[in-house]
Amino acid sequence: MLHTMNNERRRHVRVALSALLGVVVLAVAGCGTEPKSARSSVTTTAPVAADPGSDQGTFSIALPGSLAADFTELQQGFRGSAGLAIMPVGGKKMVTFGNWSSGPAWSTIKVPLAIAALRNSAAYSSYASAAITASDNGAADTLWASLGSGADAAQAVEGVLREGGDSRTTVPATRTRADASVYGQAEWTLADQVRFASQLPCIPQSERVVGLMQQIIASHHWGLGAFGSAEFKGGWGPDPAGKYLVRQFGLIDSPAGRIAIAIAAQPDSGSFSDGTAMLDKMATLISGHLSELGGGHCP
Template structure:
């Protein structure tokens, strides 16, 4: 495909709760007004929407370029995109779900600061430096166990994530309780799209723009990004590396969630994969719809 050619796909989203959006793409030149646009039917995990359908213009050249990029990444990767305050979602790639790892520290910090502003320094360390000890203190401040899990889930629900559950007890001896929450990219990007709109989220969103320099890979390459990363090995020692956050576009703010699981299992290779995906996104910002809180 000639990258100078324009490619468009129109997706009709049939609103069905609990089903991940699947983005599809085809190649071709921009159709004239008389030519029909390609369509496909997919489902949107939006139980809050009215029954019926709505249309979203899929950024076609990004879909094509992502497919091309993924062929050389050397591992599994996934990407989900939504406008802030919006309902339209597109997803790409062959990775869709896994442990939240430290990305779950965002709703955890919001819940803890709502409970008591005295934990501000722990929230700052948990977000900006991904400090596990500080995050454990935040978890304990919410009562630990079922109480803490419910408090974090309540924040997720406010952000439109109606499915993710936070464990009440430790799943793995070498990992935090909360970090092993299964968090799909679709649910994570939906939460991100509402994150700045959630009451009392401002302090944590601000901390997401103060991430330490050594964590400035992936979304960290965008100067205005508010983001949080998470990473850790599976039982076989192979790393999953993921991030989510907010970036600027010409039309507003965009929520991004992406993840990489390199075939090598290396953390550094996972970071490199996210860097490459971030570079790809930066070249397609004009195709992506941004938004704002209502």
């Protein structure tokens, strides 16, 4: 029996070593045009999770100096929850990091809202501009109303999300909080958001809104705003206890192409400024690992 158990342990060690030797870079580094043999999803001790819903195997590996390992170190210094998701534009695989995974969309939902409204009528261009570049809530409310009833508006925005590969997010048709917009309280997971971002520039009639995401006002240039070529949109708001969630998603350049990023932070302090500071640190971390990240392009 002991001999059999030792053989079983040796077999597990050989499997683990084979996995380690076969994965010499973070899985996302090959998300664009990697050979099939390198497409296994990888879970590291960051923790990093493979694309939810993937049936690929996972391993617990954190390579020293990798984005995964460095995110682990960064998160240990955070007082609060944080999450990061990465996916190549036009790609199929993602990686996610951290202990925050889902929450209200807040103003990030203004991106699919603006696309839906401009498809309906180009007359709302000025409202779309204000809603995206300055996160103007009044302008976004006008875009929402332009789509018809609450149910019609919710269906139109969900339609844009579906075109972007997000098959799960639903948008409320009626207000769920008296102090918040109807659409901003849509529950949007980090994984679904980055999946949508990865297809955003490929969606028909999205060019105008993606262009506006390059014109975000200076006071909102925390997080992904540090990347000069970024097209991004932030969203933030307090929970019923008054503690802020700060999130952001967008597109950045890498040596291998365009990358979709979604980040979020919910500091224990509940402070908006503490949340943006956490996003700044995550953006800095990403900038130091761009060479690891596999980018992509629309088909």
